[in-house]
Amino acid sequence: MKLVFKSIERDGCGSIGLIPEESEDMWHAYNLVAVGDAVTASTVRKVQTESSTGSSTSNRVRTTLTITVETIDFDTQACVLRLKGRNIVENQYVKMGAYHTLDLELNRKFTLQKPLWDSVALERVEMACDPAANADVAAVVMQEGLAHVCLITPSMTLVRSKIDITIPRKRKGFVQQHEKGLNKFYDAVMQAILRHVDFNIVKCVIVASPGFVKDQFFEYMMQQAVKTDNKLLIDNKSRFLLVKASSGFKHSLKEVLQEPAVMAKISDTKAASEVKLLENFYTMLQLEPAKAFYGKKHIERANEALAIEILMISDKLFRCQDIQQRKEYVALVDSVRENGGEVKIFSSMHVSGEQLDQLTGIAAVLRFPMPELEDSDAEGDSDSD
Template sequence: MKLVYKNVDREGGGDIGLIPEEPEDMWHAYNLISEGDSVRASTVRKVQTESTTGSSSSSRVRTMLTISVENIDFDTQACMLRLKGRNIEENQYVKMGAYHTLDLELNRKFSLRKPEWDSVALERVDMACDPTQSADVAAIIMQDGLAHVCLITSSMTLVRAKIDVSIPRKRKGFVQQHEKGLAKFYDTVIQAILRHINFDVVKCVLVASPGFVRDQFFDYMIQMAIKTDNKVLLENRSKFMLVHSSSGFKHSLQEILQDTGVISKIADTKAAGEVKVLDAFYTTLQCEPAKAFYGKRHVEKASAAQAIETLLITDSLFRCSNVPLRKEYVQLVDSVREAGGDVKIFSSMHLSGEQLEQLTGVAAILRFPMPELDEDSDESDTEE
């Protein structure tokens, strides 16, 4: 998703201009647009004109239209988003208040205005527009003197840096020149890794090369990290995976991603991370039931006591048409984060998100046991 402009005032109102560039961006748009928002985009309208002789002809014209959204239809197979609502701005082809549908299209700008942009919606915009927020896997494809640093999201691969350094050949009596050139090349690659890879998000870094280049580079990187006390590289060294590739060019990425060992390692990305958290919740629910709760009422009480260590919540709850209810969920997310808790927003398009929806869509793993929450539910059951 490309961010064109962002006009959000201190009160949280305003509009944001976006261009969807990938089918996946339509999913982000679906999660951003709510009933009552206004969307401005270009659309095709059939217009009938009557000549002086009385004969009529129809033509299709493209026009900019702003509608107040009343209905949102998302086709998951075609990744298409269709919005229906009333026209709220003067237009020469469409009357004020007339119903119209808008189809959001790839590579075509649309503007979204909300009465209030909450923290979850703004976070979704940042995630959609910054591929580093969703890129779970990074890859460094290299050979002597050439390296590509790439980020791999669920739908695209981005080359963030290309490093091309000429390394003098090994010649009798001139070995130092070769080693200096090699060290300069490795240093440049390390700087590119630190600049472009967000280790808070990335779960796996593939280092691929023909021969022993990857092994020599990795050994050099760890030695330099120890020498300079680079905690980022030292703490994340387990995320690096050394694999074979036929060259240091970008097209070698395809063969790397087909490697069975790489596939199993890449499985530990965002979707698999959600499964892990859900498993941890089920395990806690079985072994320590006073530290795991689900349902809005129980989770809100635990949040009020600042007891939540991890909050599990599905993105479908932020798409509800009930605005006050949506605000309550946003406040829950904000309060857990303010208390130092971790928030995992599950995608309802993944199996783990569907499972969480069966548990009311909101659950929590607590820092300490709260058996009184169980007692509360027992009391409410007896009262009923």
């Protein structure tokens, strides 16, 4: 993302101009825009004009509109952000107060005006505009009959393709059916890789599976590549990385990202560090349960005691519709930072973020044990389902 301008008043209101450059920036934009903000962007609108004789013509006009956002829609697969709201700036084609839906486009500037730019939002802008080269990694987690082809970007894990094929088991005299099924499966995975992985962007392709599936698959793929003279695969052979995973389900990506070989390759992605943090939290919960807590109430009380060392919070909490709630979470983040604690905002698009979301979305490792929190939780958990 490119930052065009930034004009923020002392009281926190103001506007920022941004140019999204890649699909991931849409995710950042999605996390920035909240209901009630004003967004200005260029868009296409079909305008009908009625001539004096009563005949009407309609034509598409490109114009710049400013709307107050009412609904926000994010398509994770296509990475498209749709903002719907009412027009608030006079325009020669569109009446004031008329509804319009903005599709934010890549490489076109949009301006976001907020009544209050809080620290979390500003941090998000900073992060989005960080020019550091991002490491995109493709990962294929597979087991016999099931594979997920995923794309891991710094703040998102996108499942590009899921392959689920029933492979007949081996049985007396029917071994070839098993092998045929297996080949069909490998072929499907290979096609998915060819279709969804762009070797210009992707640094490495991780192939992970239990047992020998990954080796067998890799062998099959290379054989096929040689057979069909597929330059793309042959040239990029060195980019494939075979690792062990326990299953072909999506959440085994977590294990893959903890693998030292993978860590070395993608150390700068958020995904790997998040997995590690969450793992640390769980280890703490096992060893010293009084030093690891989750759930809003516990965390707030721990914060009152200035006990929080590392706060993990899912960005889903900041996207909530309720402005009051968002304010509370922002205040919590600010206060933890003020008191020397570390705050990690997890992306809910990663596997670890998904898990944190399930775990009330907020968790913390404390500096010192607070056993009194543990005892008082009988009524505390009732709010969460």
